[in-house]
Amino acid sequence: MENNNWINQFEKPLIIGGPCSAESEKQMMTIAEEIDKDYVKVFRAGIWKPRTKPNCFEGVGAIGLNWLKKVKDEYGMMIATEIANANHAKLALEYDVDVLWIGARSTVNPFTVQEIAEALRDTDKIVLVKNPVNPDLDLWIGALERLSGQGIKNLGAIHRGFSTYKKTKYRNNPQWQIALDFKNKLPNIPMICDPSHICGNREGLFDVSQQAFNFEYDGLMIETHCNPDEAWSDAAQQITPARLKEILVDLELRQSDDPDAIYKTGIDNLRHQIDELDSSILDTIAQRMKVANAIGNLKKEHNVAVFQPERWKQIQENAVKAGASLGLSEDFIDKLLQALHQESVAQQNNIMIKKEEKI
Numbered sequence: 001m002e003n004n005n006w007i008n009q010f011e012k013p014l015i016i017g018g019p020c021s022a023e024s025e026k027q028m029m030t031i032a033e034e035i036d037k038d039y040v041k042v043f044r045a046g047i048w049k050p051r052t053k054p055n056c057f058e059g060v061g062a063i064g065l066n067w068l069k070k071v072k073d074e075y076g077m078m079i080a081t082e083i084a085n086a087n088h089a090k091l092a093l094e095y096d097v098d099v100l101w102i103g104a105r106s107t108v109n110p111f112t113v114q115e116i117a118e119a120l121r122d123t124d125k126i127v128l129v130k131n132p133v134n135p136d137l138d139l140w141i142g143a144l145e146r147l148s149g150q151g152i153k154n155l156g157a158i159h160r161g162f163s164t165y166k167k168t169k170y171r172n173n174p175q176w177q178i179a180l181d182f183k184n185k186l187p188n189i190p191m192i193c194d195p196s197h198i199c200g201n202r203e204g205l206f207d208v209s210q211q212a213f214n215f216e217y218d219g220l221m222i223e224t225h226c227n228p229d230e231a232w233s234d235a236a237q238q239i240t241p242a243r244l245k246e247i248l249v250d251l252e253l254r255q256s257d258d259p260d261a262i263y264k265t266g267i268d269n270l271r272h273q274i275d276e277l278d279s280s281i282l283d284t285i286a287q288r289m290k291v292a293n294a295i296g297n298l299k300k301e302h303n304v305a306v307f308q309p310e311r312w313k314q315i316q317e318n319a320v321k322a323g324a325s326l327g328l329s330e331d332f333i334d335k336l337l338q339a340l341h342q343e344s345v346a347q348q349n350n351i352m353i354k355k356e357e358k359i
């Protein structure tokens with residue numbers, strides 16, 4: 001997966017806009033007309049729609065390919081659609097669709113991905129892979145490997161968030177760390193954010209898009225519809241072309257570095273401070289573990305249980321209070337203490353087990 005220079009044909013960031021679903025030729029042409037082509041270089045529309053429940057609108061099907069083609073011919077934008085099996089892949093190639101994406105519900109299935117990869121063998125079209133619905137980095141990367149294995153060179157990833165049982169403020173929880181880990185493992189694969197499916201509403205789109213730029217993503221895919229409330233799918237999250245433009249104008253792009261000398265000196269200095277602080281945090285943690293081990297030995301001698309719920313509660317409460325006065329969030333303190341406590345308990349358990357071995 002070395003090449004992937006395809007992203008460089010676009011001025012950064014790449015913006016993909018267009019409706020969740022193609023509904024009619026008129027709907028497609030109106031959206032394409034209204035979308036600002038200075039910003040949006042790729043027009044998306046789903047024609048085969050994977051829906052959670054049956055008896056919903058499942059896409060217009062292959063007829064929509066004609067409408068996509070018309071958008072390309074009349075407005076000069078590249079066109080994109082979701083493919084979910086080998087037949088979709090073949091049809092999309094026949095109609096010269098420029099960007100094909102594999103949806104979140106397909107990425108989870110290695111058979112589906114393999115079948116699509118084989119149908120697209122050696123294509124020079126751009127193929128994007130949405131993250132699987134479940135938070136599984138290997139499955140996401142595996143899908144790209146299957147495509148790469150079939151000689152497909154123009155690859156990219158779309159981060160659309162991960163599904164959860166209990167609904168949070170997001171439709172699909174972004175779990176940014178997974179996408180950042182993806183970027184670390186496959187730095188040559190362009191990463192596009194899909195704020196529409198992360199948010200599931202219009203209100204959160206700007207913040208999620210800005211967050212993606214803060215993490216230096218290569219582009220955005222945002223669902224756009226002339227009459228969002230009446231859209232046949234994903235009505236709550238679609239925005240008008242005018243609103244899309246407002247968002248794009250207000251977003252700030254980040255660069256990976258700045259050669260400016262003041263920035264360089266400033267960042268070097270601050271990073272040095274971080275390194276020193278990290279090292280002293282680790283020293284302190286090591287000291288804490290030593291004390292925890294001494295407690296373990298004492299408990300062993302007196303045959304006292306490792307886990308003391310009352311004591312643990314007290315530690316948590318004290319830390320949350322202290323953390324609040326230091327500007328540290330309760331959630332962070334909670335995670336930090338859990339990690340420390342788990343390690344202490346594990347080490348104390350080892351001490352106890354050793355006692356049993358001696359018997």
Ligand code: PEP
Binds near residue numbers: 050160197
């Ligand atoms: C879509 O892009 O309209 C779509 C169905 O997305 P996802 O695969 O992310 O659910």
Ligand code: MN
Binds near residue numbers: 020021223234
């Ligand atoms: Mn959608």
